[in-house]
Amino acid sequence: MTTDLEPEPESARQILGDRLEHAREFAEHLAEEGDELGLIGPLEAARLWSRHLLNCALVAPLLTAGARVADVGSGAGLPGLVLAIARPDVELVLIEPMERRTTWLLAETERLGLRNVTVLRARAEDAVEAGPFDQVTARAVSALTKLVPLTVPLLPPGGQLLFLKGARIHEEITAARSVLRRHGIHEHEVLELGGDLLPEATRLFRATVVGAS
Numbered sequence: 001m002t003t004d005l006e007p008e009p010e011s012a013r014q015i016l017g018d019r020l021e022h023a024r025e026f027a028e029h030l031a032e033e034g035d036e037l038g039l040i041g042p043l044e045a046a047r048l049w050s051r052h053l054l055n056c057a058l059v060a061p062l063l064t065a066g067a068r069v070a071d072v073g074s075g076a077g078l079p080g081l082v083l084a085i086a087r088p089d090v091e092l093v094l095i096e097p098m099e100r101r102t103t104w105l106l107a108e109t110e111r112l113g114l115r116n117v118t119v120l121r122a123r124a125e126d127a128v129e130a131g132p133f134d135q136v137t138a139r140a141v142s143a144l145t146k147l148v149p150l151t152v153p154l155l156p157p158g159g160q161l162l163f164l165k166g167a168r169i170h171e172e173i174t175a176a177r178s179v180l181r182r183h184g185i186h187e188h189e190v191l192e193l194g195g196d197l198l199p200e201a202t203r204l205f206r207a208t209v210v211g212a213s
């Protein structure tokens with residue numbers, strides 16, 4: 001086991017249940033290889049569980065059973081691979097434009113034995129033909145003003161956006177008001193998940209696309 005890897009928090013079992021062993025394996029792989037491959041920063045292994053893996057896993061209960069979900073800008077597999085681990089009943093399509101990252105995603109999918117994952121090397125705007133999807137996730141990709149126009153075309157009316165966001169999410173929403181309306185998003189909410197389980201709650205922007213205005 002990698003010595004720099006953050007000790008597994010007690011809340012990991014509560015959040016991941018019987019999928020915890022797969023998550024442990026993923027955590028070890030990412031801690032061992034992530035910095036060298038440019039997937040995570042040099043200091044991230046020391047907070048990999050609390051800041052990254054469990055942060056992503058908290059979103060898993062919000063995925064619809066049997067859904068087809070696109071994860072845009074998957075990078076290291078956060079949240080896409082974590083969600084695939086946590087929800088084997090959901091199909092994840094990991095959309096990532098960089099070759100070295102898609103190589104990692106493909107290798108890791110095979111190592112973890114995940115049968116509910118497809119890796120697609122593409123930009124979001126070039127992945128429309130791979131859809132439609134029931135839900136779209138993203139984490140640390142871009143602000144809503146840019147992210148919404150890239151992801152809404154992947155969804156049919158009634159499709160759902162699930163974006164992990166930082167502390168400035170309400171400022172992002174204010175800046176994106178006209179973009180949201182233009183892309184058929186008239187109602188949205190910010191959820192705070194896991195505040196009693198992790199040092200910091202996960203902020204999630206959730207919205208349903210009802211059709212372009």
